[in-house]
Amino acid sequence: MSITASDVKELRDRTGAGMMDCKKALNESNGDMDTAIELLRKKGQKVSEQRADREANQGIIVSRLSEDGKKAVALELNCETDFVAKNDEFIRDANAFADLVYEKELTDLDAFKKEKLNGTQVFDKLQDMVGKIGEKIDVSRFELIKSKGEVVIYMHPGNQLAVLVEFGSALKDKDIGKDVAMQIAAMQPIAIDREGVDDSLIQKELEIAKEQMMNEGKPEAIAEKAAQGKIRRFYEERVLLEQKFVKDGSVTVGEYLKSQGAPELLSFKRFQLGEHD
Secondary structure (H helix, E strand, O other): OOOOHHHHHHHHHHHOOOHHHHHHHHHHOOOOHHHHHHHHHHHHHHHHHHOOOOOOOEEEEEEEEOOOOOEEEEEEEEEOOHHHHOOHHHHHHHHHHHHHHHHHOOOOHHHHHHOEEOOEEHHHHHHHHHHHHOOOOEEEEEEEEEOOOEEEEEEOOOOOEEEEEEEOOOOOOHHHHHHHHHHHHHHOOOEOOHHHOOHHHHHHHHHHHHHHHHHOOOOHHHHHHHHHHHHHHHHHHHEHHHOEEOOEEEEEHHHHHHHOOOOOEEEEEEEEOOEOO
């Protein structure tokens, strides 16, 4: 069967694969479009398997926020190189994935990959991207927040860092939310307050600090007291409400929020490209 340029174009439009790959698939399938699509998909699966152990720490973070500030999404799409991350089609795909999460209000990554996007299962779409681009590509994580209060999003220039912050009620001054989000972006807290810090982490920090003091020859009682002092500093550095406010070091974030009459801070999520839990 003769393969025409319009056949190749149709396959390219349906799969996004390269012209030569489309032509080859059509030749191998004797012009059968569905079989050609399956061949391209299998190619993507093969490339995906070959690159499964590769690191994909480049990519892009995209976000969505409802007009009323009550629903927000951040999503990370990873690839292997910065060159691919800057590709317009890669960026469009990332935004399409974020739209899907937002519209379907998805919370589970596995369930997300089983959803369909423009008639194609997300898992298959990702494999198609791998086959076309030749790099490991995956949605590593996303976060959906639905709030009765208000969510603020801060996107750092370059789309490699995003922060979602949830407040218990609407903000009278949007700059307050932005200030807190930028604080989280810069200072990387691990919890809002002390209650949000895992006890095992504190015990580990205590043991390390105490052992360090005793190795320096300090008596156990003194080492214990010094270790407690280090834990206080740990809280000041890693707990959001106890951190020094970046824009005014004379007050803590908690004191700043109180002075502004801000609503209760309920949760936050910080997305740094390539840094996964």
